[in-house]
Amino acid sequence: MNIKAIEQRSELLRAMRNWFAQEGYLEVSTPIISTNLIPEPTIANFATHYISEFYASRELYLIPSPEIHMKPIIAATKRSIYQIIPCFRNREQIGSYHNPEFSMLEYYTVGADDTDSIAITEELIAKTALENTPEHLLPPFRKMSVAEACHRYGEFDLDKTQSIAALRREAKRLGLDVPAAAESWESVFNRIFLNFVEPNLPQEKPLILYDYPQQIVCLAKKHRDRPYRQRWELYAGGIELANCYNEERDKNIVKNYYRDQYAILVTERAQTGEVIPDVDLSFADIFDEEFPQCSGVALGIDRLLMLQGGYKTIGDLILFNFSAIIADGM
Amino acid sequence: MIKAGQIDKGTALLVKGQPFIVVEREFVNPGKGSAFVRVRLKSPATGQMLRETYKTQDNVEDITVDDRDCQYLYNDGDNFHFMLTETFEQIEIPMSSFEDYQFIMKEGETFRVTFWEHQPLDIQIPTKVIFEVAEAEEAIKGDTVTGATKNVTTDTGLVVRVPIFIKQGERILVNTETKEYIERVNK
Numbered sequence: 362m363n364i365k366a367i368e369q370r371s372e373l374l375r376a377m378r379n380w381f382a383q384e385g386y387l388e389v390s391t392p393i394i395s396t397n398l399i400p401e402p403t404i405a406n407f408a409t410h411y412i413s414e415f416y417a418s419r420e421l422y423l424i425p426s427p428e429i430h431m432k433p434i435i436a437a438t439k440r441s442i443y444q445i446i447p448c449f450r451n452r453e454q455i456g457s458y459h460n461p462e463f464s465m466l467e468y469y470t471v472g473a474d475d476t477d478s479i480a481i482t483e484e485l486i487a488k489t490a491l492e493n494t495p496e497h498l499l500p501p502f503r504k505m506s507v508a509e510a511c512h513r514y515g516e517f518d519l520d521k522t523q524s525i526a527a528l529r530r531e532a533k534r535l536g537l538d539v540p541a542a543a544e545s546w547e548s549v550f551n552r553i554f555l556n557f558v559e560p561n562l563p564q565e566k567p568l569i570l571y572d573y574p575q576q577i578v579c580l581a582k583k584h585r586d587r588p589y590r591q592r593w594e595l596y597a598g599g600i601e602l603a604n605c606y607n608e609e610r611d612k613n614i615v616k617n618y619y620r621d622q623y624a625i626l627v628t629e630r631a632q633t634g635e636v637i638p639d640v641d642l643s644f645a646d647i648f649d650e651e652f653p654q655c656s657g658v659a660l661g662i663d664r665l666l667m668l669q670g671g672y673k674t675i676g677d678l679i680l681f682n683f684s685a686i687i688a689d690g691m
Numbered sequence: 692m693i694k695a696g697q698i699d700k701g702t703a704l705l706v707k708g709q710p711f712i713v714v715e716r717e718f719v720n721p722g723k724g725s726a727f728v729r730v731r732l733k734s735p736a737t738g739q740m741l742r743e744t745y746k747t748q749d750n751v752e753d754i755t756v757d758d759r760d761c762q763y764l765y766n767d768g769d770n771f772h773f774m775l776t777e778t779f780e781q782i783e784i785p786m787s788s789f790e791d792y793q794f795i796m797k798e799g800e801t802f803r804v805t806f807w808e809h810q811p812l813d814i815q816i817p818t819k820v821i822f823e824v825a826e827a828e829e830a831i832k833g834d835t836v837t838g839a840t841k842n843v844t845t846d847t848g849l850v851v852r853v854p855i856f857i858k859q860g861e862r863i864l865v866n867t868e869t870k871e872y873i874e875r876v877n878k
């Protein structure tokens with residue numbers, strides 16, 4: 362058992378709690394078991410069963426992120442909130458940077474947008490980093506738009522590859538084998554991004570990659586004047602560490618997101634037999650006129666600890682991690 | 692054909708007509724995207740390294756390989772010479788494709804070698820191997836700082852950083868991937 366890692370986690374979490382308290386964030390605690398989830402077709406879910414003699418027994422789900430419970434708290438309190446909570450993603454492969462159960466820090470800042478969240482996150486990392494954290498993992502962050510990264514490392518103009526046909530042409534030019542079968546714009550984009558862009562992103566400093574293509578559907582607001590969403594990902598040491606949205610507050614857009622994404626999820630999972638969670642459309646009703654402008658960040662605590670502590674894999678610091686459990690069971 | 696999600700370390704694939712062995716595999720989920728697998732492949736013929744990222748649902752062309760026992764005879768500076776224990780046939784494998792293997796394989800020992808249509812693709816080395824310490828500096832007396840280490844050289848010529856209590860003639864267990872000391876072997 363890695364005792365040093367246990368101590369480092371305690372130290373990091375204490376520093377984070379102190380920082381958030383000082384900045385006026387409310388720490389909240391929400392359930393990890395839920396009756397319904399936000400539909401996200403690419404995240405496979407864990408289901409469990411509640412047994413009751415008095416009520417109808419039913420399937421319940423482990424949360425892949427605490428968003429579903431945190432946004433109603435923002436609606437009720439109108440305050441900036443945060444929490445550190447276990448999250449669960451099924452089918453997640455066990456690798457250097459993945460474990461099906463992991464620890465997430467999620468913080469929402471009221472009155473802020475995604476640009477403000479960059480400065481907030483820089484401050485958070487600067488003030489809470491473990492001793493001896495290497496310089497290349499510390500602020501200031503470097504900033505680059507996704508379009509600029511595509512131009513620099515994939516040599517194509519993202520503004521001009523908004524159609525699937527144009528994007529496929531670029532993929533072909535780069536020498537990628539894209540299957541002939543119909544594939545979404547997002548999927549072709551990810552092929553190009555993962556083969557040519559992401560491996561070449563600079564690592565001398567943490568990098569904020571911002572303005573993601575609007576075709577990658579999520580609950581981040583769209584820009585009015587360009588085909589991108591107000592969303593960023595933080596890369597450090599070459600891996601994805603955090604994700605930020607300028608949160609969508611339009612009730613109808615959230616409702617449509619629910620309908621469209623749930624339809625995709627149900628169609629795909631009906632074929633594979635994977636867990637289809639319940640969803641609750643009334644979630645969208647919290648987005649009334651009073652719901653405050655806010656920006657949300659989700660940050661992987663295990664990956665942060667791995668980087669700052671100089672570990673090679675998150676398995677080195679997650680106690681009783683899946684690979685250990687599964688290997689023992691075999 | 693297999694699904695890219697089934698690729699593992701050691702899987703043999705045909706990429707653009709050439710056989711490659713997967714030496715590293717990592718799963719990636721781009722923010723909000725579906726699952727991808729990123730692999731690093733090595734061509735045993737040329738030592739060429741390749742990086743590919745597939746969707747886990749993509750089809751990739753795997754090749755049927757078979758493992759045979761081969762006795763390591765010696766190296767001539769360019770090639771490792773092996774003998775197939777079943778047929779006594781001798782084969783050569785370029786040393787450039789298997790960096791540092793000469794410091795890990797003991798002459799006379801038998802290894803599993805992966806073949807594809809008579810072409811040797813991979814030499815399988817156990818992750819943990821016991822070596823004898825051939826040369827070790829004497830620990831300086833009074834140096835009892837915990838965590839102090841020194842270099843030793845194994846009977847195969849591998850240099851390993853070990854705790855200072857390890858002496859010449861002792862046997863040590865070493866991780867062959869990281870070349871790091873694991874523990875002293877008493878028996």
